[in-house]
Amino acid sequence: MPFQLTDEQLLTRDAVRQFAEAEIAPIAAEIDRDHRPPLESIPKLAELGLLGLVIPEEYGGTGADSVSFAIAIEELSRVCGTHGVLVEAHSSLCTWPIVHHGNAEQKQKYLPALASGEAIGAFGLTEPGAGSDAAHTATTAQRDGDDFVLNGQKIFITNGGFAKTFVVIARSLLDVPGVKGLSAFIVERDTPGFQVLEPERKMGIRGSSTTPLAFSDCRVPAANLLGREGEGFKIAMQTLDGGRTGIAAQAVGIAQGAFEAACAYAKERVQFGQPIAALQAIQWMIADMAVDLEAGRALVYQAADLESRQEPHSQASAMAKLFCGEMATRVTGKAIQIHGGVGYTEAYPVERMYRDAKITEIYEGTSEIQRLVIARQYLR
Amino acid sequence: MSTYVLVAGDPGVAALVEAAVELGAPVTAVVVGDESLARAAAAPGVDRVVWLGAVGDHAVEAFAAAVAQQVAADPGVVLAGRKAGERALLGAVAATLAAPVVTAPLKIAAQQVTRSVAGGLATETRSYAGPVAIVLDGGAPLAGGGPAAVEPVAAQPAAVTVTGLRPNPAPPADLGSAERVVAVGRGLKAKQDLPIIEALAAALKAELACSRPVAEGLDWVARDRYVGVSGQQISPRLYLAVGISGQLQHMGGCRGSDLIVAINNDPEAPIVAQSDYVLTGDLYALAPALTAALA
Amino acid sequence: MNIVNIVVAYKYAPDPQEATVSSDGTVDFSRAKAVVSDYDAVAIGYGRRLATACGATLVGVCVGGPQSAKPVATKAALSRGLDRVVVVADDELETAGSTRTAQAIAAVVSQLGDVALVLAGDSSMDVAARMTPSVLAGLLGWPMLSDVETVALADGSAALERLTPQGVQSITVALPAVVSLTSEAWPVKPPGMKDLLAAGKKPVEIKSVADLGLTLADEGTVVSRAKLGGSARLGVVIDTSDPAAAAATLVEALRAAGALSEGGLA
Numbered sequence: 001m002p003f004q005l006t007d008e009q010l011l012t013r014d015a016v017r018q019f020a021e022a023e024i025a026p027i028a029a030e031i032d033r034d035h036r037p038p039l040e041s042i043p044k045l046a047e048l049g050l051l052g053l054v055i056p057e058e059y060g061g062t063g064a065d066s067v068s069f070a071i072a073i074e075e076l077s078r079v080c081g082t083h084g085v086l087v088e089a090h091s092s093l094c095t096w097p098i099v100h101h102g103n104a105e106q107k108q109k110y111l112p113a114l115a116s117g118e119a120i121g122a123f124g125l126t127e128p129g130a131g132s133d134a135a136h137t138a139t140t141a142q143r144d145g146d147d148f149v150l151n152g153q154k155i156f157i158t159n160g161g162f163a164k165t166f167v168v169i170a171r172s173l174l175d176v177p178g179v180k181g182l183s184a185f186i187v188e189r190d191t192p193g194f195q196v197l198e199p200e201r202k203m204g205i206r207g208s209s210t211t212p213l214a215f216s217d218c219r220v221p222a223a224n225l226l227g228r229e230g231e232g233f234k235i236a237m238q239t240l241d242g243g244r245t246g247i248a249a250q251a252v253g254i255a256q257g258a259f260e261a262a263c264a265y266a267k268e269r270v271q272f273g274q275p276i277a278a279l280q281a282i283q284w285m286i287a288d289m290a291v292d293l294e295a296g297r298a299l300v301y302q303a304a305d306l307e308s309r310q311e312p313h314s315q316a317s318a319m320a321k322l323f324c325g326e327m328a329t330r331v332t333g334k335a336i337q338i339h340g341g342v343g344y345t346e347a348y349p350v351e352r353m354y355r356d357a358k359i360t361e362i363y364e365g366t367s368e369i370q371r372l373v374i375a376r377q378y379l380r
Numbered sequence: 381m382s383t384y385v386l387v388a389g390d391p392g393v394a395a396l397v398e399a400a401v402e403l404g405a406p407v408t409a410v411v412v413g414d415e416s417l418a419r420a421a422a423a424p425g426v427d428r429v430v431w432l433g434a435v436g437d438h439a440v441e442a443f444a445a446a447v448a449q450q451v452a453a454d455p456g457v458v459l460a461g462r463k464a465g466e467r468a469l470l471g472a473v474a475a476t477l478a479a480p481v482v483t484a485p486l487k488i489a490a491q492q493v494t495r496s497v498a499g500g501l502a503t504e505t506r507s508y509a510g511p512v513a514i515v516l517d518g519g520a521p522l523a524g525g526g527p528a529a530v531e532p533v534a535a536q537p538a539a540v541t542v543t544g545l546r547p548n549p550a551p552p553a554d555l556g557s558a559e560r561v562v563a564v565g566r567g568l569k570a571k572q573d574l575p576i577i578e579a580l581a582a583a584l585k586a587e588l589a590c591s592r593p594v595a596e597g598l599d600w601v602a603r604d605r606y607v608g609v610s611g612q613q614i615s616p617r618l619y620l621a622v623g624i625s626g627q628l629q630h631m632g633g634c635r636g637s638d639l640i641v642a643i644n645n646d647p648e649a650p651i652v653a654q655s656d657y658v659l660t661g662d663l664y665a666l667a668p669a670l671t672a673a674l675a
Numbered sequence: 676m677n678i679v680n681i682v683v684a685y686k687y688a689p690d691p692q693e694a695t696v697s698s699d700g701t702v703d704f705s706r707a708k709a710v711v712s713d714y715d716a717v718a719i720g721y722g723r724r725l726a727t728a729c730g731a732t733l734v735g736v737c738v739g740g741p742q743s744a745k746p747v748a749t750k751a752a753l754s755r756g757l758d759r760v761v762v763v764a765d766d767e768l769e770t771a772g773s774t775r776t777a778q779a780i781a782a783v784v785s786q787l788g789d790v791a792l793v794l795a796g797d798s799s800m801d802v803a804a805r806m807t808p809s810v811l812a813g814l815l816g817w818p819m820l821s822d823v824e825t826v827a828l829a830d831g832s833a834a835l836e837r838l839t840p841q842g843v844q845s846i847t848v849a850l851p852a853v854v855s856l857t858s859e860a861w862p863v864k865p866p867g868m869k870d871l872l873a874a875g876k877k878p879v880e881i882k883s884v885a886d887l888g889l890t891l892a893d894e895g896t897v898v899s900r901a902k903l904g905g906s907a908r909l910g911v912v913i914d915t916s917d918p919a920a921a922a923a924t925l926v927e928a929l930r931a932a933g934a935l936s937e938g939g940l941a
Contacts (some may be wrong), residue, residue, distance in 0.1 A: 387738035394756035398834075426734060427899045439820065439844075439846055441818055441819060441820055442818065444809075444812070444813060444819065445813075445816065446820070448813060464820075464821045464837075464839070465807065466808045467806060467809050467821065468768065468812070468820070469809075469818045470806070470809065471773075471777075471808070471809020471810040471812060471813050471819060472809065472810075472812065472813035472819075473775070473809075473813070474774050474806070474810045474813060475777065475810050475814040476810075476813060478774065478893075479774065479892070480772050480773075480774050480780075480892060480893070480894040480895050481772060481773040481774055481806045482802060483803075483804040483805075483806065484879055485878075492860075492898065493895075494762070499755075502900060502901065502902050503900065503901045504897060504899075504900050504903075504930060505897070505898045505899045505900070506894075506895035506896060506897050507803060507895060507896050507898050508893075508895040508899060509893060510893060513774075515804075515806065538849070539832075539847075539848065539849035540818045540820065540847075540848045540849070541817070541846065541847045541848075542844055542846055543840060543845045543846065543847055544844070544845035544922075545842050545843070545844050545845070546842050546843040546844075546845075547841060547842040548816040548840075548841065548842045560934070560935075561760070579941045581797050582767075583770025586933075592678070592858075594857055601860075604840070609798060609803040609805070610797050610798045610805065610858065615936050618929060618934040618935075628801075628803070629800070631800075631805060632803060636909055638932075638934065639932055640692070640908060640932050641925065641929070647718075647912075652912075653908075653910070654908055655908055655910065656908045656909040656910070657909065657911050657913060657925055657928060658910070658911065658912045658913065659913050659915050659921055659925065659930075660912065660915055661918070661921075663913040665918045666915060666918050666921065666922065668918075668928070669919050669921065669922035670922040670925065672806065672922065673919065673923050673925070674926060674928070
């Protein structure tokens with residue numbers, strides 16, 4: 001299936017690349033070293049329109065198509081995986097479910113602030129006892145008059161440290177076991193009884209704030225129920241379909257950054273009187289990396305295009321996520337190999353890219369879960 | 381048919397007169413500026429000096445139409461320097477004569493000009509049936525001493541008035557007369573590494589220069605020290621480019637150098653093909669080594 | 676203040692940073708992507724501010740070969756803040772010099788009417804002759820000022836500040852006028868996502884040389900071309916596996932060439 005990018009998609013790539021190289025590349029190594037969330041980037045991302053990509057124009061967003069969104073995530077991640085996931089989680093995991101499942105009041109209340117960067121979004125599904133297995137979600141949301149009272153804990157919440165708007169999955173139909181008892185809620189950061197705990201110290205995407213959330217008799221107005229009661233699992237799964245494509249795009253971007261660094265290094269590093277790029281061993285690695293990247297990119301754009309056209313894309317996004325996550329680990333690993341010893345040091349960006357790449361095999365559904373999703377389609 | 385040399389408030393046009401004389405046709409200098417400038421323009425080789433009057437409160441550009449009118453009388457090759465005012469006057473001449481404009485000429489003959497294209501990587505020779513407007517480095521100041529009398533011609537300047545000048549705090553850098561220039565580009569990773577390059581420049585008794593992004597995007601080096609088509613155009617005996625890839629814009633400013641030396645980590649950087657000596661590798665190792673070798 | 680149109684003259688041209696140079700000195704632009712350069716983005720960004728402040732329409736005028744009229748080209752320019760564009764796209768203009776380019780721009784400016792100001796960037800990115808605005812002003816009979824950092828429009832005139840080697844000169848110029856801006860006159864930022872999506876909805880007019888009834892100037896006939904590069908320069912590659920030895924070799928070569936002989940370095 002030949003895929004032709006539109007003018008707008010091509011120009012999105014130019015614009016985001018220019019922005020990322022000017023504004024993000026200079027801080028990428030530092031925020032990684034210091035495990036520091038790049039809060040100063042948020043107004044800049046908002047000014048370019050990158051925080052409202054999936055938000056319709058009437059709510060202050062740009063209403064971009066999913067391929068443009070994937071390209072934007074890819075270009076941010078090309079210079080910094082942290083920025084890629086900051087925008088991806090904000091857009092795919094918090095903003096998207098409000099756009100698609102929120103009522104008019106909820107959209108009016110939350111989307112303009114999410115588009116302008118006044119509020120960053122986060123998504124709370126994973127728990128200590130329920131990661132990929134959402135049926136065992138233990139966080140409860142008990143109806144009490146006009147409120148739901150939330151109790152429980154979430155972990156590994158991207159953007160947790162600074163997000164203002166959280167979409168949280170909790171069990172509100174307490175007598176309904178499994179996924180059918182789950183509902184989705186919009187929870188504001190300053191709600192009493194809601195607490196954001198200390199961020200994790202991670203191997204990669206270290207500028208990304210990954211925190212646990214604790215709910216202790218946290219009263220959320222019933223007006224903040226997203227969709228209907230019992231729809232929480234459906235909303236979460238649809239959200240993750242788009243999220244997977246976004247993470248796949250992040251993986252492609254990280255791999256692209258490492259690939260370019262490896263090509264540049266191979267041309268400049270002289271051994272045995274010639275640049276190592278002249279060695280066949282290096283050329284083969286470069287060729288394999290290039291093919292890996294192109295294949296991954298094609299899967300991402302295909303999944304994003306299906307999503308734009310509102311066609312079923314669970315399968316396509318799972319394939320893109322699976323392939324691109326593993327591809328990014330392969331490509332960034334080869335990039336280090338091409339660099340040799342210096343590639344293993346902080347003097348070059350490829351070790352950071354390798355650490356950043358690894359998470360794309362894990363979050364928003366591990367590679368194993370993607371395989372499960374994919375195989376299920378063929379074996380049912 | 382005459383050859384014209386445009387003199388716009390600045391006597392630094394000796395190279396234009398030299399090129400004009402080569403063409404064989406009578407040479408007319410069209411002067412905008414003080415009478416002393418007109419007298420300076422009456423240098424050997426200049427057959428006529430047409431003086432359009434002092435600039436007064438006007439900018440030189442106010443005289444563009446008047447200059448074009450003078451040249452239109454008997455058009456041949458028209459030469460002007462690269463400065464803002466000179467280019468403005470030449471543009472009006474080209475418009476009036478419907479003449480082509482040639483920049484970066486290497487060889488000027490009566491009906492044929494060879495110019496440098498693609499930033500000095502190639503040349504192109506064209507023949508011309510009619511007048512041609514040519515921009516080139518003005519060169520040294522003229523100082524009169526020729527036979528031509530100054531012919532005053534009344535000119536009506538356009539409404540372009542200078543209302544003030546905020547002088548530069550520091551005197552402008554004089555890269556143009558430097559024997560040696562060390563220029564630094566984006567290969568330098570941080571501003572705090574600049575002393576490495578300054579030490580090299582000091583060891584070479586060279587002026588410090590840079591590529592455009594180092595002066596304009598990054599602000600590491602003063603703007604009057606960037607070399608390029610839109611910056612300083614220089615031709616020192618030695619031009620040492622450190623961490624400069626050698627894009628067209630940059631090379632346009634240094635292609636006239638006697639010797640070009642490149643220190644660059646990319647053996648395929650454009651500057652490599654345009655250099656006399658190439659050191660491929662890490663500037664952080666090579667520049668200090670060179671400084672040490674000069675000590 | 677009644678200003679109807681402000682024009683920005685821009686070019687859609689290959690980015691020379693992406694041009695490749697082969698060992699024989701041939702420049703290959705085929706892999707160089709065409710763009711609206713940052714020089715032109717400065718002029719468009721500055722023009723947008725002026726036009727918004729005085730309620731004028733900001734019209735982009737582009738002259739070039741057929742690719743200048745491609746939707747991706749016009750959208751790239753429009754996304755920078757132009758209200759509309761007029762493109763003179765013609766095979767005859769593919770390699771146009773300053774004079775032909777200025778002729779085409781002047782024809783569009785004359786047809787538009789009510790143009791108070793033509794803004795241009797400091798230089799084109801690919802040719803960098805820096806002469807087109809001057810020729811354009813000559814054709815229109817308007818004054819032209821280059822190296823301008825600020826423009827303040829008033830009724831019938833503009834107050835400019837421009838950079839000269841001596842300092843910042845303040846100038847008052849009668850309108851209409853042609854002004855080229857320094858590359859620092861406006862901080863160039865990438866176009867926002869909303870601007871990109873809006874660009875496709877703005878009006879684009881495409882004209883040929885014939886549509887404008889233009890007789891293009893004779894810009895001469897190419898007699899010959901030659902490649903420079905390796906042949907014009909010595910092209911000596913010094914082995915750098917030992918930096919100190921490489922430095923000594925270079926110093927020796929420079930000394931032999933007399934490049935160190937003046938200024939007390941002999």
